[in-house]
Amino acid sequence: MPGNEGAARRAAEGPASRVAMALLRLSQAVKRIGIADARPAGLTPVQAQTLFFVRRTKSFLTTIGNLAAHLGTSHPTAVEVVNGLVARGLVVKRPDPRDRRVTLLALTPAGEEACARLDHWLDSLEEHLSGLDAEALDALERGLGAVIRSLQRAGLLVVGAPCRGCVHFREDAAAGAAEPHYCALIRRHVSEAEAAKDCPDHTPAA
Numbered sequence: 001m002p003g004n005e006g007a008a009r010r011a012a013e014g015p016a017s018r019v020a021m022a023l024l025r026l027s028q029a030v031k032r033i034g035i036a037d038a039r040p041a042g043l044t045p046v047q048a049q050t051l052f053f054v055r056r057t058k059s060f061l062t063t064i065g066n067l068a069a070h071l072g073t074s075h076p077t078a079v080e081v082v083n084g085l086v087a088r089g090l091v092v093k094r095p096d097p098r099d100r101r102v103t104l105l106a107l108t109p110a111g112e113e114a115c116a117r118l119d120h121w122l123d124s125l126e127e128h129l130s131g132l133d134a135e136a137l138d139a140l141e142r143g144l145g146a147v148i149r150s151l152q153r154a155g156l157l158v159v160g161a162p163c164r165g166c167v168h169f170r171e172d173a174a175a176g177a178a179e180p181h182y183c184a185l186i187r188r189h190v191s192e193a194e195a196a197k198d199c200p201d202h203t204p205a206a
């Protein structure tokens, strides 16, 4: 069979080819798990990802452009996903108070509830990992982390992260203020709650 021939060829090609094939298979399984886990909430995986993006991302960075980068889709596709969620009353669009040309996304109370119902989304994937011992999990985490960083550097993946650990973060630049921290990249003060949320521009300190 052609599939078996391909697998045999890759097995003979070396570890990187075999791991690439394993990752492809994993992505297919993760897709299936995502569909199955999102279905009870009446959502598609991309809608679930969008709700989580809005919940976890700093409120002043929830733009459609950042969402499109996070989902790895085109801008028009992200607009379509958002419009579907707006029509269902799960997300609202608001102009950025600092620049009214920019649209920001926020969850409605119904969107917050939908997120809460999705809190166990992808848990079944975790169950499949629970069979590995601590050493194997540690090696897997380090290896996958290196692959993710390489994909990020190549511009193929956007992974948001909180402010701490970012080269642009100035912790307690205005200690005692409501927004005590400062971002030197976007030049604005940041509250503790916002600092803890994800940012697509997070740049790890060396």
Ligand code: SF4
Pocket: 161, 162, 163, 164, 166, 167, 168, 169, 170, 182, 183, 184, 185, 186, 199, 200, 201, 202, 203
């Ligand atoms: S660029 Fe860094 S410091 Fe600025 S908001 Fe993003 S994570 Fe925080």
